[in-house]
Amino acid sequence: MKSSARRVLALAKWEVLRGTGRGNRASTLGISLLIILLLGFMALFITQGFSMSFTLYSVAASTHRFDEVFEVDSRFHVQHLDEQLALQKLNSGDVDIVVTDQKIHFNDKNSKSLAALSALEEVSRTYREQFFHNIVRQNFDETFRFLPIWVKVDYKQVSEGLQLIQPQLSSMGDIEPSFEFETAQNAGQQAIIDSRGERSRAHIPFEDLGVEQDADRLSALDSDGEEVLPPSEIAPQMEFPSVVQGVLLLAPAIFLSQAYGNSLMGERVGRKAELIFASPLSKYEIILGKTLPYFLLALLATVGISSVQGLFQIVDSASLGSIVLITMTVVPAALMYFAFSLVAVLMANSFREMTVIAVFAQTILTVYLIAPAALPVIFPMSLISPLTATTQVFAGNILTASQYLLSTVPFTLSAITIFILASSLFSEEALFVHRKILGRTLEGIDTLTTSPNVVFLLSAATVVFAITAQLAILSFIIILQPPGAVFLLVISFAAVSEILKSVGPYVMISRGKVKRSYREGFKLALYSGVGFFLAEKALLFVMVSSMIPYISPSAIPGVLGLLILPLIVHVSGATISSLGLVKTRGARYLVIVALATIFHASYNLVLIFSLIPGV
Amino acid sequence: MAAMKRYLALVRLEIGGIRSQKIMVLAVFVQLVMLLASSSLTVGFSSAYGGDLRVVEGKSVVVDGVSDVADRLSELLKSKGLIVVPSDYLGMIGSVDVQITVFSGSLDRDEPIEIDVSLPQSTYTPALLRILRSSLEELQEDARQIRGGLDVVNPPPRVVLSDSAAFNAMEKQIIFETTYMMLVPIVLLLPLIISGGLVLDSISEEKESKTLHLLQATPLSLFEIIGVKMLFYMVAGIIQAGVWVVLLQIISVELSNIGWMILLLASLSVFFVLIGGLLSLTMPNKAMAQLAYTLLSTLFILVWFILPSSPVSVIVALAVKSQAISYIATAAMLLIIIPTVFYVILVSSRRIH
Numbered sequence: 010m011k012s013s014a015r016r017v018l019a020l021a022k023w024e025v026l027r028g029t030g031r032g033n034r035a036s037t038l039g040i041s042l043l044i045i046l047l048l049g050f051m052a053l054f055i056t057q058g059f060s061m062s063f064t065l066y067s068v069a070a071s072t073h074r075f076d077e078v079f080e081v082d083s084r085f086h087v088q089h090l091d092e093q094l095a096l097q098k099l100n101s102g103d104v105d106i107v108v109t110d111q112k113i114h115f116n117d118k119n120s121k122s123l124a125a126l127s128a129l130e131e132v133s134r135t136y137r138e139q140f141f142h143n144i145v146r147q148n149f150d151e152t153f154r155f156l157p158i159w160v161k162v163d164y165k166q167v168s169e170g171l172q173l174i175q176p177q178l179s180s181m182g183d184i185e186p187s188f189e190f191e192t193a194q195n196a197g198q199q200a201i202i203d204s205r206g207e208r209s210r211a212h213i214p215f216e217d218l219g220v221e222q223d224a225d226r227l228s229a230l231d232s233d234g235e236e237v238l239p240p241s242e243i244a245p246q247m248e249f250p251s252v253v254q255g256v257l258l259l260a261p262a263i264f265l266s267q268a269y270g271n272s273l274m275g276e277r278v279g280r281k282a283e284l285i286f287a288s289p290l291s292k293y294e295i296i297l298g299k300t301l302p303y304f305l306l307a308l309l310a311t312v313g314i315s316s317v318q319g320l321f322q323i324v325d326s327a328s329l330g331s332i333v334l335i336t337m338t339v340v341p342a343a344l345m346y347f348a349f350s351l352v353a354v355l356m357a358n359s360f361r362e363m364t365v366i367a368v369f370a371q372t373i374l375t376v377y378l379i380a381p382a383a384l385p386v387i388f389p390m391s392l393i394s395p396l397t398a399t400t401q402v403f404a405g406n407i408l409t410a411s412q413y414l415l416s417t418v419p420f421t422l423s424a425i426t427i428f429i430l431a432s433s434l435f436s437e438e439a440l441f442v443h444r445k446i447l448g449r450t451l452e453g454i455d456t457l458t459t460s461p462n463v464v465f466l467l468s469a470a471t472v473v474f475a476i477t478a479q480l481a482i483l484s485f486i487i488i489l490q491p492p493g494a495v496f497l498l499v500i501s502f503a504a505v506s507e508i509l510k511s512v513g514p515y516v517m518i519s520r521g522k523v524k525r526s527y528r529e530g531f532k533l534a535l536y537s538g539v540g541f542f543l544a545e546k547a548l549l550f551v552m553v554s555s556m557i558p559y560i561s562p563s564a565i566p567g568v569l570g571l572l573i574l575p576l577i578v579h580v581s582g583a584t585i586s587s588l589g590l591v592k593t594r595g596a597r598y599l600v601i602v603a604l605a606t607i608f609h610a611s612y613n614l615v616l617i618f619s620l621i622p623g624v
Numbered sequence: 625m626a627a628m629k630r631y632l633a634l635v636r637l638e639i640g641g642i643r644s645q646k647i648m649v650l651a652v653f654v655q656l657v658m659l660l661a662s663s664s665l666t667v668g669f670s671s672a673y674g675g676d677l678r679v680v681e682g683k684s685v686v687v688d689g690v691s692d693v694a695d696r697l698s699e700l701l702k703s704k705g706l707i708v709v710p711s712d713y714l715g716m717i718g719s720v721d722v723q724i725t726v727f728s729g730s731l732d733r734d735e736p737i738e739i740d741v742s743l744p745q746s747t748y749t750p751a752l753l754r755i756l757r758s759s760l761e762e763l764q765e766d767a768r769q770i771r772g773g774l775d776v777v778n779p780p781p782r783v784v785l786s787d788s789a790a791f792n793a794m795e796k797q798i799i800f801e802t803t804y805m806m807l808v809p810i811v812l813l814l815p816l817i818i819s820g821g822l823v824l825d826s827i828s829e830e831k832e833s834k835t836l837h838l839l840q841a842t843p844l845s846l847f848e849i850i851g852v853k854m855l856f857y858m859v860a861g862i863i864q865a866g867v868w869v870v871l872l873q874i875i876s877v878e879l880s881n882i883g884w885m886i887l888l889l890a891s892l893s894v895f896f897v898l899i900g901g902l903l904s905l906t907m908p909n910k911a912m913a914q915l916a917y918t919l920l921s922t923l924f925i926l927v928w929f930i931l932p933s934s935p936v937s938v939i940v941a942l943a944v945k946s947q948a949i950s951y952i953a954t955a956a957m958l959l960i961i962i963p964t965v966f967y968v969i970l971v972s973s974r975r976i977h
Contacts, residue, residue: 036907036916043919050926062932063805063940074781083932113783121944124800127793130783134761137780141768144777155777157729157767158737158760162753164745237738240760243753264915271911360910361641361825368821369654 016290020298024272044264048314051257066125069095069104075133082132085125138241159237252382255399258335259378261310262343263371269303270350274363277354292435296351296428304347311339331402338398338413341420342378348427349374355434356450392416393483419548422473429470430454454516461523464513465536468583469544471509476548478505499617503582503609504602506545510537510579511586511602518590519598525591534587538580545579546572574612582609630844634852638826651818655868659811679748680755681705689726693737696766697724700759704787722752731770737763751791758787803877808943809929809936811868812889817921819861820896824903824917826853828910854901861893862886880945888942892935896921 062083070076071092079085090098095107099114105125107114113129116122141155276285285295315335349370357363381391382400391397398416401408434452458464482501486494514533516522523529582605589601684707687698698708709720722743729737739760743752765782768774785793827850830836836849844852866886872879879885900917907913928934 036912040912040916040919043916043923047919047923047926050923062930063937065801065804065940065944067945078780120796121800123793123796125797126785127790127797128801130785130790130793131797133781133783137782140777140779141773151773153734153736154771154773155768156764157731157771157773158739158764160739160741160760163740163742164749165742240757240764243757243760264918267918268911268915271914275911360829361822364821364825364914365651365654372654 013291013294016288017294017298017301020285020290020295021301024299024302048257048260051260066106066121066128067104068106068108068125068129069098070108071095072108072110074110075108075129078129078133078136081136082128084128084132134241138239142239156239158240160240160243161237162243252379252396252400254403255339255382255396256375256379258311258314258339258399259342259346259375259396261307261314262339262346263375265303265307265310266343266346266350266371267367269300269347270354270363270367271360272303273299273351273354274357274360278360286437293432296432296435300347300351300428304343307343307347308336308340311343312336334408335399335402338395338402338408338417341417341424342374342395344424345374345420345427346371348424348431351431352427355431393419395420419473419476422470422548426470426473451516451520454512455520455522458513458516458522461517461529461533461536464517464533465540467513468510468537468540471512472541472544472548475506475509475541476545495617496614499613500606500610503613504606506541506579507582507586507602507605507609510541510583511590511598511605513537514583514587515590515598518587519594527588527591530587530591531584534584535580537587538583539576541583542576542579546575574616578609578612582606626843627848630842631848631852634844634849635856638853638856641826642822651815651822652864654818655811655814655864659807680751682707683722683748683752684709684720685722685724686711686720687724687726689724691726691729692731693729693739693763694726696731697726697739697759697763700762701755704755704759706755722756724756731767734771737767754791754794755787758790804940804944808872808877808879809939811872812865812885812939813892813925813936815864815868816861816889816893816896817925819857819864819893820898820900820921821914821917822860822900823854823857823897824900824913825910826857827901827904828907828913831904832910850901850905854897857900858890858893858897861897862890865889865893879943881942885939885942888935888938 064086065084066086068079068085068087069090070079070087071090073089076087079087088104092107092109095104095109096114098104099107099116099122102116102119105115105119105122106129108129113126115126144155145152290298312332315332350367353363353367353370357366378394378396381394382396392412392415395416398408398413401412433454454467458467479502482505483498486498491497514530514537517533518525518530523533585605585608586601589604590598593601685701686709687694687701688711702708706722722741724742725740727738727740729735731737741756743749743756765774827836836846866889869879869882869885869889899920903913903916903920904910907916925936928936931937
């Protein structure tokens with residue numbers, strides 16, 4: 010073990026020295042400057058906020074009442090015309106809305122016109138409220154004349170589709186007031202009216218309050234330190250800025266995984282890897298030694314970026330604890346970027362192919378990470394993306410241990426599985442022989458599946474991909490809400506698991522590693538089905554545990570008692586594939602898997618329609 | 625004529641290289657994934673934050689509190705289609721979707737009206753929140769009116785829409801703005817960025833595998849070799865972008881000023897291919913060239929999304945037929961940068977022996 014660690018570290022050190030000597034001074038300086046510029050720009054964008062200043066809508070105004078409103082929003086291009094001409098232009102489609110003294114004219118058949126109307130409503134509301142906020146800032150005595158209503162919004166997390174357990178309301182007499190305001194005349198404890206981002210926990214009288222003149226938002230704190238807002242400030246939670254901050258943390262992994270891939274590919278193409286194979290290092294040690302420096306550098310950079318974000322008070326607490334937590338949420342995604350890079354290197358036959366495969370895979374990965382995180386309304390389901398956990402920390406929300414596990418375990422296990430699979434391909438013969446991508450993949454699996462017992466482990470290992478893929482499909486279906494969503498969901502879920510379960514038996518049977526007989530086929534099906542079932546239930550337990558408080562306790566025994574059925578279904582589906590493979594070859598494999606999918610999907614549909622009311 | 629034949633031979637060589645490695649197929653896949661992802665996000669945002677007013681129909685709310693505020697708020701919520709449950713009857717029903725508690729305050733007294741709102745985190749929460757907000761804003765206007773706040777100042781005008789109109793319009797706004805401010809620029813710029821990456825890849829690979837020297841043994845000069853490669857990828861980028869313009873139209877994303885759009889995309893294609901070419905010639909190896917290109921293109925795109933009068937803002941303005949199109953800044957930028965980069969490439973290519 011010790012000598013193995015030493016060999017790995019020696020290789021890692023060599024990789025670092027090789028990497029630092031690769032470029033000349035000017036190019037290294039140039040790239041460093043670019044990195045600093047990019048990170049600096051992103052940091053500026055995050056701290057200062059940004060608005061895209063695109064002109065989208067054409068407005069014809071016969072009044073000057075809205076001039077000040079239009080000036081603050083670059084989305085509108087305004088021309089002042091008389092009403093008749095303006096309405097003619099609206100009818101001809103030359104303008105999107107017409108603003109007169111008392112009315113706003115729009116074309117309700119035209120989407121752009123409706124969009125312009127909504128944008129005008131939004132900006133005029135904001136501008137009007139800002140007007141009152143400015144009055145209050147100049148004279149706090151007038152606060153409740155112009156901002157009479159203060160609201161605290163509390164979101165309760167419940168899971169849809171399960172029986173909702175609503176908190177019972179107490180009678181009125183038991184309800185405690187949530188906060189207290191005192192007028193300027195009264196001394197004593199006061200809530201603070203402060204600009205956003207500068208919450209002070211100290212209590213000072215109204216007359217001593219100072220508010221930044223350019224603050225764009227007014228809020229107050231109640232006696233519990235919870236934020237209370239005027240109605241105009243109430244908005245659905247949009248996590249996009251936090252998502253962007255999270256993506257910034259992934260930037261080192263994205264860029265360094267590309268450099269890692271280029272380094273490996275360079276050794277493959279130039280056959281320099283032959284020297285490494287001649288060393289006493291095993292293929293796993295080689296992979297680890299080459300990956301370690303890039304991965305550690307990416308982590309270091311991530312810690313650096315989150316420290317800077319803490320410095321700019323982007324994170325609520327700049328403590329070491331929150332930086333560690335943020336880094337912990339980023340590690341699985343970073344690991345996956347490197348895993349994809351490694352796969353791209355091993356699958357490709359040239360630099361060019363590697364670049365495109367890596368970009369393709371990383372694009373899908375990035376989209377998978379961002380999409381759920383950008384939609385907090387599907388929380389906790391959005392925890393399928395580790396970036397959601399990161400945004401929760403940025404947003405100052407509590408991230409429970411089970412939520413962290415839900416967000417990171419599938420990803421981490423998937424990445425480790427990919428590394429192990431890729432390592433099986435890392436041999437001289439595999440690296441230096443030109444082969445098609447699918448051929449290479451099957452070859453890798455072939456190398457791994459040395460006996461039928463391994464099919465058990467292989468199927469178990471594919472569960473993480475199955476669940477990740479299924480949850481990705483679920484999130485897309487929730488977003489897109491296509492017709493027949495339930496059927497689509499059931500069929501796609503079944504297809505994913507049947508395809509993955511059939512991989513081990515396919516390789517074993519098609520490559521002649523077992524006799525083509527029904528007995529051997531059934532044996533492989535048993536290994537595959539049981540392995541998949543056990544791993545699936547273990548992972549699901551981890552995931553569901555975050556939602557247990559919201560499941561009716563009476564349902565749990567019934568669920569446990571039904572576990573025998575999924576086992577039978579998994580083994581049966583794998584059996585259909587395996588036995589079919591015994592007798593067929595080539596493209597008919599897809600037909601076999603389709604049959605297994607139909608079987609599995611039928612079971613799922615029966616289960617859904619019989620157990621879940623209202624579906 | 626002979627020179628043209630040589631150039632075409634080089635182009636055929638390039639096409640052969642791409643076809644054998646299925647590069648274009650994978651490049652198109654990347655773009656398809658980006659289009660799908662952008663569309664999904666667009667639909668997701670619009671349904672999550674826009675949506676249909678009907679999702680909140682039948683949702684129940686209890687308004688706790690005895691004052692004119694609670695009464696007025698109940699009235700407003702009822703008028704918006706919510707079922708307002710009197711707090712006395714709550715025991716019979718058991719649960720509600722939204723709980724509102726008015727702790728203190730009255731419409732006509734100069735004191736804060738303190739309200740707690742408790743609602744579930746769910747797919748219909750944004751729609752519910754908008755209904756609640758518009759009710760509270762109307763209540764706020766009532767209070768301002770009664771307290772004399774509107775008599776002493778001249779506030780900016782209010783735009784009041786019915787709830788159904790507001791919901792419908794907001795959904796259109798989210799789809800429109802996400803589509804034209806995000807999806808359209810990304811989809812149209814991506815093939816151009818990829819073209820720059822491909823030319824960098826092509827030239828760097830020739831450099832590192834020393835096949836550039838083999839090509840120089842032909843009657844083609846180094847400048848011609850690099851020039852033909854760049855021209856090939858520029859045209860490929862423009863064709864791809866043109867295909868996307870057509871595809872977007874097919875999926876009902878209408879684009880205006882197609883002619884000007886293609887011209888702008890063509891000049892951006894030249895821009896990215898020249899950047900890719902320049903980096904491949906000046907960087908010591910392919911890895912550094914690729915890294916530099918990734919960083920530069922990311923920086924450009926980020927900056928262009930923020931700056932007014934950037935190529936991205938012009939793409940958006942052209943696409944939506946906005947009348948405020950500032951070609952000048954973009955044209956100036958491209959007219960200065962493109963010849964400069966071209967000149968540097970010329971000089972750099974002469975340095976390669």
